[in-house]
Amino acid sequence: MSYSVVGQSVPRVDAREKVSGSAIYTGDMVLPHMLVGKVLRSPHAHAKIISIDTSKARSLPGVKVVLTYEDTPKIPWNSAGFPPSPGAILVEDQYILSDKARYVGDGIAAVAAVDEDTAIRALDLIEIEYEVLPALMTLERAMAAEAHLIHDAEKNIYGHTPVVIGDVEAGFAAADYVFEDTYYVPKVNQVSMEPCGVALAAPDRDGRVTIWTSTQMPHLVRRITAHALGLNIGQVRIIKPPVGGAFGSRLGVVNEPIAALLALKAGKPVMLKYTREEAFLATESRHPISMTLKTGVKKDGTFTARQLTSYIDGGAYATHTPSFAGPVAGWFLAMYKSPNIKVDNYSIYTNATQCGAFRGYGNPQVVFAVESQMDDIARKLGIDPLEFRLKNHPCAGEVWLWSGWAIESCGLEECMAKGAKAIGWSEKRNEGAGGNSRVTTGAAGTKKRGLGMGYMMHVSGARPMLHETSAAIVKINEDGGANLIYSNSDCGQGSGTALTQIAAEELGIPYEDLVMTKTADTDVSGFDIGSHASRQVYSGGNAVKGAAAVAKQKLLAMAAEMLQTPAEELVVEEGQVWVSHDPSKTLSVAEVAHAAHFGSHGHQIIGAISEEPAGNPPVYAAQFAEVEVDTETGVVEVLKVVAAHDVGTAINPAAVEGQIQGAVQQGIGYALTEEYRCDLETGRPLNPNLADYKILTSVDMPPVETILVQAASETGPFGAKSVGESGLVATAAAIANAVYDAIGIRFKELPITPEKVLAALHERKES
Amino acid sequence: MKIPISLQINGEMYQVQVPVQKTLLAVLREDLALTGTKNGCDSGECGACTVLMDGRPVNSCLILAVDAVGKQITTIEGIGGIAELDPIQEALVAHGAIQCGYCTPGLVMTAKALLDSNPHPTETEVREGIAGNLCRCTGYVKVVEAIMDVSRH
Ligand code: FES
Numbered sequence: 043m044s045y046s047v048v049g050q051s052v053p054r055v056d057a058r059e060k061v062s063g064s065a066i067y068t069g070d071m072v073l074p075h076m077l078v079g080k081v082l083r084s085p086h087a088h089a090k091i092i093s094i095d096t097s098k099a100r101s102l103p104g105v106k107v108v109l110t111y112e113d114t115p116k117i118p119w120n121s122a123g124f125p126p127s128p129g130a131i132l133v134e135d136q137y138i139l140s141d142k143a144r145y146v147g148d149g150i151a152a153v154a155a156v157d158e159d160t161a162i163r164a165l166d167l168i169e170i171e172y173e174v175l176p177a178l179m180t181l182e183r184a185m186a187a188e189a190h191l192i193h194d195a196e197k198n199i200y201g202h203t204p205v206v207i208g209d210v211e212a213g214f215a216a217a218d219y220v221f222e223d224t225y226y227v228p229k230v231n232q233v234s235m236e237p238c239g240v241a242l243a244a245p246d247r248d249g250r251v252t253i254w255t256s257t258q259m260p261h262l263v264r265r266i267t268a269h270a271l272g273l274n275i276g277q278v279r280i281i282k283p284p285v286g287g288a289f290g291s292r293l294g295v296v297n298e299p300i301a302a303l304l305a306l307k308a309g310k311p312v313m314l315k316y317t318r319e320e321a322f323l324a325t326e327s328r329h330p331i332s333m334t335l336k337t338g339v340k341k342d343g344t345f346t347a348r349q350l351t352s353y354i355d356g357g358a359y360a361t362h363t364p365s366f367a368g369p370v371a372g373w374f375l376a377m378y379k380s381p382n383i384k385v386d387n388y389s390i391y392t393n394a395t396q397c398g399a400f401r402g403y404g405n406p407q408v409v410f411a412v413e414s415q416m417d418d419i420a421r422k423l424g425i426d427p428l429e430f431r432l433k434n435h436p437c438a439g440e441v442w443l444w445s446g447w448a449i450e451s452c453g454l455e456e457c458m459a460k461g462a463k464a465i466g467w468s469e470k471r472n473e474g475a476g477g478n479s480r481v482t483t484g485a486a487g488t489k490k491r492g493l494g495m496g497y498m499m500h501v502s503g504a505r506p507m508l509h510e511t512s513a514a515i516v517k518i519n520e521d522g523g524a525n526l527i528y529s530n531s532d533c534g535q536g537s538g539t540a541l542t543q544i545a546a547e548e549l550g551i552p553y554e555d556l557v558m559t560k561t562a563d564t565d566v567s568g569f570d571i572g573s574h575a576s577r578q579v580y581s582g583g584n585a586v587k588g589a590a591a592v593a594k595q596k597l598l599a600m601a602a603e604m605l606q607t608p609a610e611e612l613v614v615e616e617g618q619v620w621v622s623h624d625p626s627k628t629l630s631v632a633e634v635a636h637a638a639h640f641g642s643h644g645h646q647i648i649g650a651i652s653e654e655p656a657g658n659p660p661v662y663a664a665q666f667a668e669v670e671v672d673t674e675t676g677v678v679e680v681l682k683v684v685a686a687h688d689v690g691t692a693i694n695p696a697a698v699e700g701q702i703q704g705a706v707q708q709g710i711g712y713a714l715t716e717e718y719r720c721d722l723e724t725g726r727p728l729n730p731n732l733a734d735y736k737i738l739t740s741v742d743m744p745p746v747e748t749i750l751v752q753a754a755s756e757t758g759p760f761g762a763k764s765v766g767e768s769g770l771v772a773t774a775a776a777i778a779n780a781v782y783d784a785i786g787i788r789f790k791e792l793p794i795t796p797e798k799v800l801a802a803l804h805e806r807k808e809s
Numbered sequence: 810m811k812i813p814i815s816l817q818i819n820g821e822m823y824q825v826q827v828p829v830q831k832t833l834l835a836v837l838r839e840d841l842a843l844t845g846t847k848n849g850c851d852s853g854e855c856g857a858c859t860v861l862m863d864g865r866p867v868n869s870c871l872i873l874a875v876d877a878v879g880k881q882i883t884t885i886e887g888i889g890g891i892a893e894l895d896p897i898q899e900a901l902v903a904h905g906a907i908q909c910g911y912c913t914p915g916l917v918m919t920a921k922a923l924l925d926s927n928p929h930p931t932e933t934e935v936r937e938g939i940a941g942n943l944c945r946c947t948g949y950v951k952v953v954e955a956i957m958d959v960s961r962h
C-alpha cells in the first residue's frame with residue numbers, strides 16, 4: 043500500500059518553534075496581576091497534625107491567601123487520570139491539602155503571594171505542631187499486623203486483584219520442573235525535563251476557572267479538578283500548552299486543584315510551579331513491586347502452570363494503584379500461553395509518595411521478572427531462548443488474554459530474527475550456563491561480556507478495560523486547506539504530527555495544508571481520554587481518520603455535483619479531485635471548497651466524529667543487549683542495545699525511532715542506575731535531585747539500533763498500532779540476562795549497581 | 810535590596826533592577842521575558858538553562874545576574890528566529906531530534922559553542938560536549954546524529 047504522507051518522516055509540526063525557543067510552555071506564561079503559589083510540605087513521613095497557626099503568614103505584606111485543610115472543600119477525590127469505566131477502582135482518599143502527613147512532602151498548607159520570595163517567607167511563618175508516627179517505608183512494615191493505619195481503612199493492604207484460570211496446583215503437579223523466584227523493582231521517577239507540576243490558574247470573569255497546565259489528560263483533569271473543587275465540569279476550562287515531557291507523570295491531576303483553589307480565593311491568577319525537588323517529593327513515580335513467580339514447565343518447554351503473586355507499594359494515597367493492579371495481571375497473563383494461570387496482586391499503602399503511571403504502567407516491572415525467569419528456564423531446559431519464546435507466546439489469530447480478543451497481527455518472529463542478527467546472537471552469546479565467558483577483555487581478563495534478550499507485548503489503548511473515547515473535527519477552509527480540531531495531548535512524543543499526517547492522508551490534501559489545534563482546550567475540542575496507554579495514534583488516529591473521511595465524503599459529493607459525475611467515481615489526492623476513468627475532468631479541493639462556501643451552496647465542509655476504536659491491537663518487541671561487566675569494579679557497561687519493534691504501520695518512522703531510542707535510555711537507567719531512595723527509618727528522600735538520581739547522559743548512552751517491523755493491524759488507522767511506552771519495557775530484562783550471560787549471576791533486584799555486582803561476585807567466591 | 814545593572818544580551822543593552830542574589834536565568838525569564846531559556850532544576854544539574862557568556866556555554870541558573878555585567882550574553886533568542894534557523898537548529902529539525910523540546914534550547918546553545926570552537930568534532934567529542942545537557946526524550950541518538958551531520962558541512 044503506498045501513501046502520500048503516511049510513512050514519511052516529516053518534521054514534527056512544532057519543531058521550529060521548539061528549536062528556536064519560541065514555544066510557550068505553561069511555566070513561561072505571565073498574566074496581569076499574577077501571584078505565585080507555594081505549598082508547605084510535611085517534613086515527616088507519618089504524623090498527626092496537632093495544630094496549625096497561619097496568623098503570622100497571613101499578616102506578612104504581599105501574602106494574599108493562606109490555605110490549610112480547613113479551607114479546602116471536604117470532598118475526597120482520586121488524582122488518577124483513569125476514566126471511571128466499570129474496570130476502574132478509584133479509591134477517593136485525597137484532599138486538596140492534607141489533614142494528616144502521610145509522606146515526606148505531603149501538602150499541608152499553601153500560599154499565594156505577590157512574588158516567590160514572599161511566598162517562601164510566608165511558608166516559613168506557618169507554625170505546625172506534629173505528633174510523629176512510625177514511618178512505614180517498606181511493604182513488610184506496612185503489612186505487619188501491628189502497623190499503624192495510614193488511612194481510615196481496616197488495613198494498609200487495601201486491594202486484592204485475583205485472577206484464576208484453570209488449576210495451577212494441578213499444573214505444577216504435572217510439570218517436570220517448577221521454578222519459583224522473587225523479584226523486586228524499586229521506585230523510579232519519570233524525570234521529565236520540565237519538572238512535573240506546573241499550572242497557572244485564573245478565575246474567569248464569568249465565575250469559571252481556566253487552568254493552563256502541563257498535562258497528558260486535559261479532559262480527565264478537568265473532571266477531577268471540578269469534582270475536588272465542588273464545581274460543575276463546565277465551570278473548569280483546561281488548556282494544555284506544549285508539555286516538557288511526561289512519561290506518565292502527568293497522567294491525571296498533579297497540582298491543578300491547589301492552583302485553582304488559590305486562584306479562586308485570591309481572585310487573581312496564580313502560577314504554581316513545582317521545583318525539581320518537589321517533582322520528586324510530591325508527584326507520582328513508578329510503583330515498586332515485589333513479585334513472586336512460580337512456573338511449571340515440561341521438558342519440551344511447554345508451560346503447565348504460571349503464577350504471579352505481587353505486592354504493589356502504592357505509597358501514601360491510592361491514586362492509580364488498585365486499578366493499576368489489573369494491567370499488572372494483564373501483562374503477566376498475556377505474555378505466555380498456559381492452561382493454568384493464577385494471579386494475586388495486592389495494593390498496599392506505605393508512607394512513601396504515591397505511585398502512578400510511568401511509561402509501561404506495570405509492564406516494565408512484570409517483564410523484568412518474567413523474562414529473567416524465562417532466561418533461567420530456557421538455560422535449564424537447554425532450549426534456545428528465542429525458540430522458547432516463539433513456542434509459547436500468543437500470536438496473530440490467537441486470543442490475547444489482556445483483552446480477551448483475537449490478536450490482529452504479530453511481527454515478533456521477524457523482530458527476533460532481525461534483532462538477533464543485528465546483535466550477533468549466534469556468534470557472541472555464551473552457551474549454556476554463564477560464567478565461562480568466551481569474550482573477556484581487560485588486561486587480566488577481568489571484564490566479561492555477555493548477551494541477553496527480552497521480549498514484550500504492549501497495548502494500543504486500554505480497551506476493553508476502559509473506553510478509549512476520542513473526538514475530532516475536520517473543517518475544510520475556503521482555500522482548500524483544512525483545520526483539524528482535536529484535544530492535542532502531545533507531550534513531546536509526536537502524536538500531534540502523526541495525527542496531522544493521518545488526517546491529511548485520509549482527506550487527500552497536502553500535509554502542509556492541514557493545521558491541527560496546537561493545544562488542547564476543553565472548551566474547544568470534544569472529549570478525549572488523553573495520552574495514556576500508548577493510545578494517541580491508534581485511538582486518536584481512528585477518530586481523526588474518521589472525521590477526515592466524513593469531510594472527504596461531503597467534499598466528493600460536492601465535487602460530484604460540479605463535475606456531474608457520481609461521487610464513487612471520484613478520487614482525491616494531494617489537493618486535487620478527478621474522475622478515476624477520465625483524469626482530465628478535475629477540480630482542485632480549493633475550487634470545491636470555495637464553491638461550497640460562496641458558490642452554489644452556503645456551507646463549510648465539516649466532518650466530525652466521537653468514537654472509540656474497534657480494537658486494541660498488541661504490539662511486540664524483542665530487545666537485545668550486549669554488556670561488559672568489570673569484575674574488579676562491578677560496573678556493568680552496556681555496549682549496544684538492539685530494539686526490534688513491531689509497531690504496525692509506522693506513520694512517521696523517525697518519530698517512532700525517537701520514541702524507542704528515548705525509552706531505551708529510561709530502560710537502561712531502570713536496569714542499572716535509577717532508584718529514588720529514602721531513609722527507611724524517617725522516610726526522608728535521599729536523592730530528590732538530578733545530581734544523585736542518575737539518568738543517563740549522552741556519554742553514558744550506548745549505540746541503540748532500532749529495527750521497525752510493521753505488521754499492520756486490521757483496526758488501526760492505515761494499519762498503525764502503537765509505540766509510546768513499549769520501548770523500555772523489555773530493556774531491563776535484556777540487560778539482566780546479558781549480565782547473567784557474562785558472569786553467571788542472576789540479579790533479581792533492580793538496579794544492578796556496582797555494589798550489588800561486587801557483593802554477588804564476592805559471595806560466589808566465598809561459597 | 811535591588812541594584813540597577815546593564816546586561817548585554819543578544820547584542821542589545823538592557824537596564825534592569827535586580828536583587829543581588831537573583832540568577833541570570835531568573836532575570837532572563839522574569840524581567841526580560843526571554844523564556845526560551847528553560848529551568849529544569851535551578852541547580853546546575855540539567856543544562857536546560859544554558860546560555861553563552863562571551864561565547865562559552867554556562868548554566869545561567871548558577872550565575873548571578875550581577876556577575877553577568879560586562880559580558881556578552883547570547884540566549885536562544887539570539888540565534889536564528891523561526892524563519893531563519895541556525896544550521897544546527899535546521900539539522901535538529903531535519904533529524905527528528907526534538908521531542909518535548911524542553912532541553913532543546915540549552916542543547917542548541919551548547920552545540921553552537923562546541924562547533925564554534927571545534928567545527929569538525931568526533932562523535933565522542935560531541936557526546937562529551939553535550940554531556941551536561943540532560944534529555945529524557947531522545948536517548949541523544951538523533952541529537953548526536955544531527956550535530957555530526959551539521960559538522961560535516
Ligand atoms: S536549570 Fe540550570 S542546570 Fe538545570
Ligand code: FES
Nearest residue numbers: 909912944945946
Ligand atoms: S526533547 Fe524532551 S528532554 Fe530533550
